[in-house]
Amino acid sequence: MKPVFMTYTKKDLINLAVCMVLSVLVIPTFITTEYWYTSILIPWLCLALATIGQQVVMGYTGQLALGAAGFMAAGAFAMFNLILRVPDLGFVGSLIVSGLIAAAFGILFGLPSLKVRGIYLMVATLASQFFIIWMIDKFGWFKNYDSSGIITAQDIVILGKPFTTPLAMYFVCLAVTTVLTLLAMNMARGSTGRNWMAVRDMDIAAESMGVSLLKTKVQAFAISAFYCGVAGALFAFCYLKSLEPVAFDIKLSFKILFMCILGGLGTINGAFIGAAFILLFPVLLNSVGNNVFHGAIDATIISSIEQVIFGGLMIIFMIYEPLGMAKLWENIKQKISLKFQSSNVKDLKSSLSKKS
Amino acid sequence: MVDELLFFMEVVVGGLLAGTMYSLVALGFVLIFKASATFNFSQGAMVFFSVLAFCGFMQDFNIPFVLAFILAALLMVVVGLCTERLVLRPLMNASEDTVLMATIGLGYVLEGLAQAAWGVEVRRLDLGIGDFPVPWIADNLKLFISALDIFAGLVAALMIIGLFLLFKFTKIGLGLRAVADDAGAASSIGIPLKHIMLLVWSAAGVVALVAGCMWGARAGVQFALVDLALKALPVLIIGGFSSIPGAIVGGLIIGATEKVLEVYIGPFFGGAIEGWAPYVLAIFFLLYRPEGLFGEKIIRRV
Numbered sequence: 001m002k003p004v005f006m007t008y009t010k011k012d013l014i015n016l017a018v019c020m021v022l023s024v025l026v027i028p029t030f031i032t033t034e035y036w037y038t039s040i041l042i043p044w045l046c047l048a049l050a051t052i053g054q055q056v057v058m059g060y061t062g063q064l065a066l067g068a069a070g071f072m073a074a075g076a077f078a079m080f081n082l083i084l085r086v087p088d089l090g091f092v093g094s095l096i097v098s099g100l101i102a103a104a105f106g107i108l109f110g111l112p113s114l115k116v117r118g119i120y121l122m123v124a125t126l127a128s129q130f131f132i133i134w135m136i137d138k139f140g141w142f143k144n145y146d147s148s149g150i151i152t153a154q155d156i157v158i159l160g161k162p163f164t165t166p167l168a169m170y171f172v173c174l175a176v177t178t179v180l181t182l183l184a185m186n187m188a189r190g191s192t193g194r195n196w197m198a199v200r201d202m203d204i205a206a207e208s209m210g211v212s213l214l215k216t217k218v219q220a221f222a223i224s225a226f227y228c229g230v231a232g233a234l235f236a237f238c239y240l241k242s243l244e245p246v247a248f249d250i251k252l253s254f255k256i257l258f259m260c261i262l263g264g265l266g267t268i269n270g271a272f273i274g275a276a277f278i279l280l281f282p283v284l285l286n287s288v289g290n291n292v293f294h295g296a297i298d299a300t301i302i303s304s305i306e307q308v309i310f311g312g313l314m315i316i317f318m319i320y321e322p323l324g325m326a327k328l329w330e331n332i333k334q335k336i337s338l339k340f341q342s343s344n345v346k347d348l349k350s351s352l353s354k355k356s
Numbered sequence: 357m358v359d360e361l362l363f364f365m366e367v368v369v370g371g372l373l374a375g376t377m378y379s380l381v382a383l384g385f386v387l388i389f390k391a392s393a394t395f396n397f398s399q400g401a402m403v404f405f406s407v408l409a410f411c412g413f414m415q416d417f418n419i420p421f422v423l424a425f426i427l428a429a430l431l432m433v434v435v436g437l438c439t440e441r442l443v444l445r446p447l448m449n450a451s452e453d454t455v456l457m458a459t460i461g462l463g464y465v466l467e468g469l470a471q472a473a474w475g476v477e478v479r480r481l482d483l484g485i486g487d488f489p490v491p492w493i494a495d496n497l498k499l500f501i502s503a504l505d506i507f508a509g510l511v512a513a514l515m516i517i518g519l520f521l522l523f524k525f526t527k528i529g530l531g532l533r534a535v536a537d538d539a540g541a542a543s544s545i546g547i548p549l550k551h552i553m554l555l556v557w558s559a560a561g562v563v564a565l566v567a568g569c570m571w572g573a574r575a576g577v578q579f580a581l582v583d584l585a586l587k588a589l590p591v592l593i594i595g596g597f598s599s600i601p602g603a604i605v606g607g608l609i610i611g612a613t614e615k616v617l618e619v620y621i622g623p624f625f626g627g628a629i630e631g632w633a634p635y636v637l638a639i640f641f642l643l644y645r646p647e648g649l650f651g652e653k654i655i656r657r658v
Binding site for chain 1 (some may be wrong): 395397442443446447450452453454455456457458460461462463464465466467468469471472475476583586589590593597625628629631632635636638639642643646
């Protein structure tokens with residue numbers, strides 16, 4: 001029996017404790033405006049979760065995939081139908097099952113990855129994106145024959161208690177994200193993740209060392225789609241509070257791709273950094289536009305500029321730091337700790353020389 | 357029976373001609389892939405950027421048609437120059453996937469710049485050729501085929517002949533092929549890599565402009581062009597990434613299959629299967645012939 005949970009170092013536990021204290025105690029006490037929860041924290045957690053899904057397949061397994069939003073849609077609409085048709089499952093049960101349904105799609109559309117890679121695979125995964133959205137759009141059953149096109153998401157009820165305030169929804173997202181992030185970290189550090197990375201670095205070498213390509217790639221796609229599915233369900237139920245296929249179009253897939261790449265390929269914390277950046281940057285740009293130029297710049301121009309900056313950053317990161325912001329953060333930390341160390345060494349030396 | 361056959365013919369011919377429009381977009385991809393083995397994901401954005409610039413010159417500055425076209429083409433040369441200098445050269449030794457991701461970024465930059473400079477509203481582009489059935493063909497052959505489709509087909513044919521001649525019979529073409537085969541070896545025997553890259557990117561830009569004009573005349577110059585250009589990807593997979601004839605044949609196959617499926621199978625599923633059918637077709641092609649119909653066999657060294 002392989003150990004399910006890795007042993008954690010002291011540093012990991014401290015990091016976890018700090019994150020938990022920040023998110024459970026500090027944020028709810030200091031942030032009281034609803035805007036922060038409904039427009040920033042909740043989508044941040046949901047998109048970070050989807051980005052972890054993208055990380056699994058792209059950052060860890062090295063397969064260029066571009067269909068995250070399709071799997072998110074699958075998860076969201078599965079959730080809607082499960083709550084509607086199988087109310088006994090409960091919220092958490094439905095969330096897990098809708099993740100599994102998305103994972104089934106992930107396996108189906110991940111199969112081409114056994115034969116092709118790079119841009120070829122990207123096209124194959126684009127098929128999933130367009131197919132899933134089309135399927136939901138065209139078959140009325142998925143939308144419960146609602147003709148308006150936009151369905152209101154049901155209220156979240158866990159164990160008979162409603163979770164409808166922004167703060168409550170934030171805690172729901174936080175709990176799910178925390179559990180899944182810890183799981184992802186475990187997988188990434190354990191034998192599963194090592195297999196993924198072996199396939200990423202050189203698939204033929206990995207295969208000759210006994211790593212099953214079929215198992216590893218299909219597993220990565222399934223897990224990735226599971227994460228995206230759960231993230232999609234949360235995204236629809238906690239953030240959008242409505243379900244429409246258009247919300248999960250190719251643009252969202254690109255957005256998640258950007259979060260993944262800018263955040264740092266092959267890192268879990270990169271997913272959070274990338275998602276935060278892509279979400280917060282437009283907010284920042286808008287407020288600069290409003291406060292500095294007092295609305296003199298058109299909103300469409302601001303969003304175009306935002307696009308130019310994202311694209312430019314992508315190029316710059318590819319040239320100078322292909323491992324993204326997570327690596328940048330790592331470098332900064334290292335520099336600081338080096339500085340401390342060197343000053344410690346100096347102190348030591350000076351104290352030694354005084355003694356002698 | 358005859359009517360049914362005629363209708364089928366009409367669907368197929370319409371699809372084939374619409375397919376040439378995809379081919380035009382795919383051609384730009386192939387040019388760059390052939391010369392630098394880079395997959396330029398921003399080709400779709402280049403289509404959008406170039407034709408929006410063209411419309412902008414014509415409609416905002418009242419520049420005459422031909423001059424505006426030349427200006428837009430020159431602008432694409434500048435874009436090519438900047439791309440070569442700022443994106444490709446620093447990434448000379450980076451892996452394929454890294455360059456691909458950088459071109460996705462480049463696509464975003466171009467889309468954003470185009471919209472910032474010329475606005476986001478849909479523009480009409482009038483080439484002087486209507487998007488309606490040609491009366492002569494409709495009367496004599498009883499086929500309803502759009503004049504714009506025929507024009508696009510002719511333009512595509514001309515461009516392919518031109519590019520084919522360029523690649524096959526000129527010194528530049530020889531240089532291009534040498535660079536595509538092995539950039540290091542080519543530069544060591546004195547082929548100016550920089551100039552070749554600049555040339556290829558400019559050519560791809562002009563091809564994008566032509567493709568954009570065709571699409572713009574049909575669907576209006578708008579952001580949706582970028583998504584339409586994504587359909588060039590299955591075209592490339594079917595035709596092969598490094599083959600100009602492949603881009604054409606792939607486009608024709610996608611165009612015809614898409615239309616036939618849409619007309620005959622689509623109604624059973626509520627229509628609009630055009631959106632994903634090409635991609636699924638591409639997946640089947642990938643499983644049996646990953647290098648495409650005309651592509652060179654993919655050999656990976658361990």
